[in-house]
């Protein structure tokens with residue numbers, strides 16, 4: 001018994017000294033098509049165990065290096081992404097593209113830039129990263145504790161002007177466009193050759209999307225319609241398993257349509273908010289989604305407020 005206690009103590013101390021060595025969540029690459037991979041994170045909350053990697057990432061292997069979509073929430077998170085990529089290819093990560101400004105989309109930038117990668121984002125994405133950096137580091141420090149050590153916020157140094165931009169890297173074509181839904185400056189990355197969409201935090205499946213005080217339901221609805229018009233063959237959502245358009249439509253597109261078309265319309269018609277929220281408190285079409293119980297009413301509340309003020 002004493003031996004066991006000593007062992008546990010030793011493990012705990014070793015864990016503190018070398019947090020990267022802890023036996024914890026490790027992302028695994030999942031092949032989407034040809035040279036395109038997804039790293040699908042757990043559906044739950046950020047934790048020290050998952051190093052804030054509770055979101056999806058992706059990468060494209062080219063003969064000239066790897067293009068990584070989003071860089072993780074911390075230095076240790078970025079190292080885990082790098083390790084998952086290294087299990088698929090020997091190619092180094094030469095380019096990082098950020099789809100957003102929320103911690104897990106970009107706080108690993110500094111790690112990859114330090115290894116020589118070019119870090120790229122649309123201009124408003126990078127500007128929003130700068131704006132929220134302090135707030136996100138503070139929040140993450142509370143959750144990750146010691147494990148945030150070595151994380152330096154690096155907003156994407158290479159910025160692209162315009163509402164959309166086409167990138168050519170390693171022989172691949174990537175089309176970026178703003179979605180501005182979950183966070184201002186959020187973007188999606190479309191691979192027209194493979195018809196794969198990295199939606200960033202526009203699309204959530206398996207768990208209900210969250211409308212935050214700075215989110216826009218109106219933008220989310222418009223951006224989803226634009227995404228659907230491209231008819232992607234596969235979608236790597238911001239959260240949840242890799243899916244096809246039909247599931248994204250049911251679990252995100254239809255929900256944005258409901259929030260804008262039903263709750264938003266009620267707000268514009270100056271109906272009372274509480275009665276509206278009560279009327280739609282139970283929606284069987286979305287009840288199966290994780291976080292529904294916690295998020296559905298606050299989501300409606302924020303949608304109502306957004307449309308009321310227009």
Ligand SMILES: [Zn+2]
Nearest residue numbers: 055102201238
């Ligand atoms: Zn997210």
